[in-house]
Amino acid sequence: MNVRLTRAGLSAAAFFALAAPAFAADAPISAADTAFMIAATALVLLMTIPGLALFYCGMVRRKNVLATMAQSVAATAVVSLLWFALAYSLAFGGDGALIGGFGRALLADVGVDTVSPFAQTIPEMLFAVYQMTFAVITCALVGGAVADRLKFSAFLLFCALWLFVVYAPIAHWVWGGGFLARLGMIDFAGGTVVHVNAGVAGLVAAVVVGARQGYGRENLAPFDLAFAVIGVGLLWVGWFGFNGGSALQAGSRAVFAVVATHLSACAGSLTWSALEWARRGKPSVLGLISGAVAGLGAITPASGFVLPWQGFVIGVLAGGVCYWACTTLKQRLGYDDTLDVFGVHGVGGALGTLLAGVFATASVSAAAGQAGVSGLLEGRPSQLVAQAIGVAATAVWCAVGTWATLKIVDAVVGLRVNPDQEREGLDLALHGESIGL
Numbered sequence: 001m002n003v004r005l006t007r008a009g010l011s012a013a014a015f016f017a018l019a020a021p022a023f024a025a026d027a028p029i030s031a032a033d034t035a036f037m038i039a040a041t042a043l044v045l046l047m048t049i050p051g052l053a054l055f056y057c058g059m060v061r062r063k064n065v066l067a068t069m070a071q072s073v074a075a076t077a078v079v080s081l082l083w084f085a086l087a088y089s090l091a092f093g094g095d096g097a098l099i100g101g102f103g104r105a106l107l108a109d110v111g112v113d114t115v116s117p118f119a120q121t122i123p124e125m126l127f128a129v130y131q132m133t134f135a136v137i138t139c140a141l142v143g144g145a146v147a148d149r150l151k152f153s154a155f156l157l158f159c160a161l162w163l164f165v166v167y168a169p170i171a172h173w174v175w176g177g178g179f180l181a182r183l184g185m186i187d188f189a190g191g192t193v194v195h196v197n198a199g200v201a202g203l204v205a206a207v208v209v210g211a212r213q214g215y216g217r218e219n220l221a222p223f224d225l226a227f228a229v230i231g232v233g234l235l236w237v238g239w240f241g242f243n244g245g246s247a248l249q250a251g252s253r254a255v256f257a258v259v260a261t262h263l264s265a266c267a268g269s270l271t272w273s274a275l276e277w278a279r280r281g282k283p284s285v286l287g288l289i290s291g292a293v294a295g296l297g298a299i300t301p302a303s304g305f306v307l308p309w310q311g312f313v314i315g316v317l318a319g320g321v322c323y324w325a326c327t328t329l330k331q332r333l334g335y336d337d338t339l340d341v342f343g344v345h346g347v348g349g350a351l352g353t354l355l356a357g358v359f360a361t362a363s364v365s366a367a368a369g370q371a372g373v374s375g376l377l378e379g380r381p382s383q384l385v386a387q388a389i390g391v392a393a394t395a396v397w398c399a400v401g402t403w404a405t406l407k408i409v410d411a412v413v414g415l416r417v418n419p420d421q422e423r424e425g426l427d428l429a430l431h432g433e434s435i436g437l
Contacts, residue, residue, distance in 0.1 A: 199346015
């Protein structure tokens, strides 16, 4: 939709407001919604630094703690700058079926009163910043699959290229009016755009880069799970901005999304822990926090479309399926996904996206003058079909685009540190520093 046409439509909406409540979507910028979205944006940014940085660094070996944290910081810096330069425009600046346009490059045409057609009660600049935080954490998530062995220069270049090759197109397909949105696929906060995307990219990266030295033969135990627990706590709270903020306004839908998110995380944590307890005789701390993240990832696409009890069910299913993916499936396939990005985010995101098509309840997503989205349980099986197409399209494009990006990075700077650097540890080898604890 052309923004100038949208502005013109605001005048018409004001004229017909009393007679036609459906024009409420074209209301002026709301101070309440703006304040809510500023808070949500801060929460989502907090998920990467320090949330993901602490979560990831606590699960690698001591000699790679700082290098792992550096990836989260670097992803934030690189992706943020490129998002404002062009990636936002490609994702949300046009109406093509596959990609946006260049009309929002550098956000040069975005004024203080400009709103996006996708969020008409907050400034478009705020919408752009909020969406930026999703791009940041998605790129940072991928790095966890190849922790302990990827060059820092390779990670920087990968983030820069992957943002344009994979993330921006898929964000446009799902949220920017692209072909999956036109198909009717629903993804409230990033089951495909963030989680399937990061998970599949992580799996491809783990296979292309190869396993860590000693994988399957040596003890590669985490450095300090206390760091990881703190990180998950920050992620959990930040997810309220991630999912609640995806309503793009303060209201009941945001509240329902937050409650479903919390219940899913709780259910995922306890389910994973119970399965581990039954299988191994002890419930690990790593299992508790991994299950919580599985529940959080799975509820993400469905959170603004389902009732709280359905969020609980999604969490239970996510805890069980992701536990299986991170243990049985990973062992059978033999890949070394260091921090289980595919098993937790890829599998959990795909599961949650499909379950959104099962549990979507029209009353949750209904808005003034618009019917809500119904899923399989409300007699609409076509929604589940659309969800499956969305998951498949995202996975295929991500796999191909990630493989191509990695090959380019390998040709330019190389992907993996040499064996001596890997044995020494990336903190000293790449950054000349070590953790002082």
